[in-house]
Amino acid sequence: GPRAWLETDGQTGRAEDVGDVLAAGGIVAVKGLGGFHLCCDAQNAKAVATLRERKRRPSKPFALMADIATIRQYSELPPEAEALLRDAAAPIVLLPKNGHALPETVAPGQASLGWMLPYTPLHHLLLNRWAHGPLVMTSGNLSGEPQVIGNAEAREKLAGFADAFLMHDREIARRLDDGVERIGPAGRMVLRRARGRVPGTLPLPPGLPERQVVAYGGLLKSAICLVKNGQALLSHHIGDLDNALSLAEFARADRDYAALFDHKPETVAVDLHRDFQSSRHGAARAETRGLSLVEVQHHHAHMAASMGEAGWPADGGKVAGIVLDGLGLGRDGSVWGGELLLGDYRAFERRAWLKPAPLVGGDRAQEEPWRNALVRLDAAGLEGWADTLFPDAPRDLLRRAAAGGVNAPLSSSAGRLFDALAACIGISAMGQSFEGEAAMRLEAMAPAGSDAGYDFGLNGPEIDPAPVFRAVKEAMDAGTDPGHISARFHSGLARAFATRAVALIESGEASAVALGGGCFQNARLLEETLKWLGDVPVFIPQEAPANDGGLAYGQALVALAQLESV
Numbered sequence: 001g002p003r004a005w006l007e008t009d010g011q012t013g014r015a016e017d018v019g020d021v022l023a024a025g026g027i028v029a030v031k032g033l034g035g036f037h038l039c040c041d042a043q044n045a046k047a048v049a050t051l052r053e054r055k056r057r058p059s060k061p062f063a064l065m066a067d068i069a070t071i072r073q074y075s076e077l078p079p080e081a082e083a084l085l086r087d088a089a090a091p092i093v094l095l096p097k098n099g100h101a102l103p104e105t106v107a108p109g110q111a112s113l114g115w116m117l118p119y120t121p122l123h124h125l126l127l128n129r130w131a132h133g134p135l136v137m138t139s140g141n142l143s144g145e146p147q148v149i150g151n152a153e154a155r156e157k158l159a160g161f162a163d164a165f166l167m168h169d170r171e172i173a174r175r176l177d178d179g180v181e182r183i184g185p186a187g188r189m190v191l192r193r194a195r196g197r198v199p200g201t202l203p204l205p206p207g208l209p210e211r212q213v214v215a216y217g218g219l220l221k222s223a224i225c226l227v228k229n230g231q232a233l234l235s236h237h238i239g240d241l242d243n244a245l246s247l248a249e250f251a252r253a254d255r256d257y258a259a260l261f262d263h264k265p266e267t268v269a270v271d272l273h274r275d276f277q278s279s280r281h282g283a284a285r286a287e288t289r290g291l292s293l294v295e296v297q298h299h300h301a302h303m304a305a306s307m308g309e310a311g312w313p314a315d316g317g318k319v320a321g322i323v324l325d326g327l328g329l330g331r332d333g334s335v336w337g338g339e340l341l342l343g344d345y346r347a348f349e350r351r352a353w354l355k356p357a358p359l360v361g362g363d364r365a366q367e368e369p370w371r372n373a374l375v376r377l378d379a380a381g382l383e384g385w386a387d388t389l390f391p392d393a394p395r396d397l398l399r400r401a402a403a404g405g406v407n408a409p410l411s412s413s414a415g416r417l418f419d420a421l422a423a424c425i426g427i428s429a430m431g432q433s434f435e436g437e438a439a440m441r442l443e444a445m446a447p448a449g450s451d452a453g454y455d456f457g458l459n460g461p462e463i464d465p466a467p468v469f470r471a472v473k474e475a476m477d478a479g480t481d482p483g484h485i486s487a488r489f490h491s492g493l494a495r496a497f498a499t500r501a502v503a504l505i506e507s508g509e510a511s512a513v514a515l516g517g518g519c520f521q522n523a524r525l526l527e528e529t530l531k532w533l534g535d536v537p538v539f540i541p542q543e544a545p546a547n548d549g550g551l552a553y554g555q556a557l558v559a560l561a562q563l564e565s566v
Contacts, residue, residue, distance in 0.1 A: 004168045006021075022041050022132075025040070026040070026163035027039070034174065039166075041133070042106055048136060061106070067117065076096045091181040096111060145243060146243075180194075184527075192221075199260065200233075205345075208314050208557065210229060212263060212264055214282075218548040222237075223235045267291060267292045269293075270282035271296065294562055302516030302551065307345065312539065318343055322529065323339045324338055324518075325337050334356060336350075337517075345560070358405070359413070372416045373429070375420075425472070426482065442490075453489065453492030453528070494532050501513045501536075515538065515540050518548065
């Protein structure tokens, strides 16, 4: 059978001694099923801070492992969430904080904690040996790289993080992250499709041809989708393809899934953005093998994924798609991200969108929320407030770049709008340490209950946030609690898009509403949107992630529909 042991300072000892390392505030690299975790005592604030310092991960929430009885002491655990925790897939499940408190450093600024049960025999033995409460259990990897899976690789790459290694002698054949799921306003939602959920398949909606297609998703949260025999296999979360090791893992997954399912595609589907590594990979494969290539607009793919999972038939008519996310290349060459679309699997038209604003500095605009706040405040006539909020930022330089269009593409991104609002009320203004940090903090701080929210300007097809920022300044000047400002922002944004979607149904142009894009992983935004949509039919991503992890599934459906129309 397998053998487990503990390595400390290059010396091999008994696995049972791992508790001594944890009790002393140490960090242990633990070999799991799909890779290594870094583990420490979640109740030891100093140990958690040490792990954050070593991993250079200042604020991204850590996952936790414990038994059911322990989880109940720290979080709300309704029956449906407990059933999800106990599911054979054993995902990380996001649960609202409740009861005993853990150090704030476990999940800074968050209202929920991510919990999982032990899912390997070694995890059970570890918790039995420890028996002192929850353990932090976060991915064992260098920043931006895939999770470490080999013993030698762990010794090399995790030596700077771990005080000891809890090893075993079974090889990990496939690298798999832990899945992340939650019970949201409409039931279970998969946020990261990973260990335990793959290689499960999704059915194709009725009316699409049974042809073999492969789709390669986007740049971030990448995943691959293979279609064969009326089923769609959406792969595990692979990661962000800007990293060379993640890109190599992506290519390996492509080969593995193709071999496993004897997949011989006739068509390749990719994102419209040709510089995405996934798009380059797909285009090269299509050219090398003489396959047809379909380029799918990013937000059309999000909408199609939501429709497909709901089983909307190919001949079911048009759907109104509310797609809110960080970014995706639009058909006009600008960066989209706050969209109301009208269409089906084959084609779409853009009916409404957030009024565009420049993304000054390109990727830096995603990392530094003050940049998005400045351009939005200037557009609202609030230049003076921007100067007061960000006195040490290079405002004049950024304004000149925005005016001249220098590295400042126009964008309708809802994700960047969340960043702008967060910066205005003092959240992560000068920088985010991980994608979505500001938006997650906004969601966490919004109290229950809401009104109609802030009014957006509705000028033709443009949904203008300028009135919102003027109202936010008034609220801040009046001393309004930032949490209530966040709540009103969520409600106003949801209402602005939902009322226009409902109008498309009432006019007979659409038969249902499909929601998509990473912003809908925000439970508060989803709840508010459903409230304003009322009783119209609504499709919500559940098994395929609303974020770019579900993008490949939508691309494959669009490609199939376009094949059928040829």
